Amino acid sequence: MKKIIIFGATGNVGSYVLKYAREFFDANEYEVIASGKRKTDFFEKRGIKYYSVDISKAEEFEKLPKEDVHAVIYLAATIPSYMDRYDSRAYIESNILGAFNVLEYCRKVKADRILFSTTVFDISLYAKDGVILKPDMPYNFSYKGDHAVYVITKNTAIELIKHYNEEYGLKYFIFRFPTIYNYSNYEYYYPNGVKTLRPVYRMIEQAKKGEPIELWGDPNYAKDMVHVYDCAQMICKAVIVNRKKGFYNVGTGIPVTLKEQIETIIKVFSPKDHPSPIIMRPDKQASGGFLMDVTNAKEELGYEPKYTCEKLFENYKEEMAIDRFKDLRRK
Numbered sequence: 001m002k003k004i005i006i007f008g009a010t011g012n013v014g015s016y017v018l019k020y021a022r023e024f025f026d027a028n029e030y031e032v033i034a035s036g037k038r039k040t041d042f043f044e045k046r047g048i049k050y051y052s053v054d055i056s057k058a059e060e061f062e063k064l065p066k067e068d069v070h071a072v073i074y075l076a077a078t079i080p081s082y083m084d085r086y087d088s089r090a091y092i093e094s095n096i097l098g099a100f101n102v103l104e105y106c107r108k109v110k111a112d113r114i115l116f117s118t119t120v121f122d123i124s125l126y127a128k129d130g131v132i133l134k135p136d137m138p139y140n141f142s143y144k145g146d147h148a149v150y151v152i153t154k155n156t157a158i159e160l161i162k163h164y165n166e167e168y169g170l171k172y173f174i175f176r177f178p179t180i181y182n183y184s185n186y187e188y189y190y191p192n193g194v195k196t197l198r199p200v201y202r203m204i205e206q207a208k209k210g211e212p213i214e215l216w217g218d219p220n221y222a223k224d225m226v227h228v229y230d231c232a233q234m235i236c237k238a239v240i241v242n243r244k245k246g247f248y249n250v251g252t253g254i255p256v257t258l259k260e261q262i263e264t265i266i267k268v269f270s271p272k273d274h275p276s277p278i279i280m281r282p283d284k285q286a287s288g289g290f291l292m293d294v295t296n297a298k299e300e301l302g303y304e305p306k307y308t309c310e311k312l313f314e315n316y317k318e319e320m321a322i323d324r325f326k327d328l329r330r331k
Contacts, residue, residue: 002030003068004239007055007102008075009043010036012184013117013177013228015325017075020232022048025239033065036076042327055098061105069111071239074102077117077154080146081189088149095153096160103164113171115238116161118154120178120249120290121147129221132291135176135249146192165245173238174247175231178290181312182228183319186329200265204316207265210274215262216284222255223289227307227315234294237301251292252305258286260309268313 004021008014014036021032034043034050043050053060055076078094099116106114123133124147125140141151164170187201206213231250238246259278266276297303307315 001028001068002070003033003065004030004071004073005033005035005064005069006073006075007035007053008077009034009050010038010040010328011075012182012186012329013180013231014075015328016182016228017073017232017235018048019324020229021073021236021239024232024236030070035064038328040328042325055101056093058101058104061101064105064109066109069106069109071113071115072102072106072111073115073235073239074099075117078150079119080150080191083146084190084193084195086146086193091149091153095150096156099157099160103160103170106170107164107168111170113173113239114161114164115173115175115235116157117175117177118158119147119151120176120292121151122155122176124290127290129218130291132293133249134293135247135296171243172245173235173241173243175235175238176247176249176292177231178224178226178249178251178292180228180231180250181225181316183316184329185320185323185326203262203265204269204313207269207276208271210271210276212279213262213266213276214279214281214284215258215286216281217258217286218282219259219280220257221286221289222257222291224251224254224292225256225261225309225312226251226292226305227312229315230303230305230307233306234297234301234303237303241301243300246296246300248297248301248303249292249294250297251290251294252307253292253294254305254308255291256309264309264313268310268317 006018009018018034034048035053037054039052051063078090121141123137123140161172165172187198188195189198203213270276
């Protein structure tokens with residue numbers, strides 16, 4: 001039976017990708033295996049093999065399967081969103097040394113392919129209002145700020161992956177992530193090290209109470225809003241595609257305006273008899289979104305996004321009610 005190992009399966013994206021993969025692949029042909037740094041019995045309670053592995057330590061890979069490894073889905077990373085105290089060394093250890101160790105594991109067990117997630121911040125300086133980001137754009141990022149070393153380490157990992165492709169024939173598929181939308185009961189992030197409630201959760205809470213929601217800047221400012229299951233679809237299709245390599249933007253290719261996003265949140269979460277009013281704030285600035293070209297993912301992988309803005313927030317509502325991954329989330 002072919003094995004698919006997901007590093008980072010305890011993370012916000014990885015846990016949903018694991019769920020999707022177990023439903024996507026024929027269990028008679030593929031075994032989906034979870035791996036993460038933390039010690040947990042969450043997966044084993046659900047009949048899923050789980051290995052606790054610190055990817056920065058080469059010796060820990062000895063725990064993992066040695067035979068019939070078809071694909072390694074490498075989603076584990078240290079990222080700025082959860083760094084409450086800036087530590088550039090953590091990026092080096094996780095995103096470069098970790099990548100080397102994962103690649104060495106792939107080489108030793110003769111894995112067919114590796115799938116790797118990188119960041120849209122590698123081309124973030126192209127992102128002006130209305131500009132659609134292409135998968136093959138050259139790097140264009142700031143060498144200053146809390147994302148700089150993160151981007152550099154991700155780019156370095158990609159260079160290592162290309163080397164292993166040339167030297168050892170390891171197939172590779174790179175996925176450039178913007179914000180991936182999925183519900184988590186940990187609703188905070190750390191821009192520049194400051195614990196901050198994510199705007200989407202603030203608006204959801206306001207909508208549930210029927211409170212006013214502010215719309216900052218231009219209501220027609222648009223971004224790509226990709227649901228985690230569309231992201232997972234793209235990844236899973238790359239596990240089985242008959243290609244040697246690929247580089248893809250993760251997204252839908254469908255712009256969602258700020259007005260549409262907020263109106264949808266109100267439609268899904270507000271009481272029907274007391275919907276939140278929208279307060280226009282053109283004096284405030286809204287930014288941070290990206291428009292993603294996913295043409296080559298459609299052509300090469302057969303990718304077709306399924307989640308509209310409304311379907312995305314309906315899923316948030318469903319996941320809030322059941323909180324399926326609450327035992328994996330940091331508090």
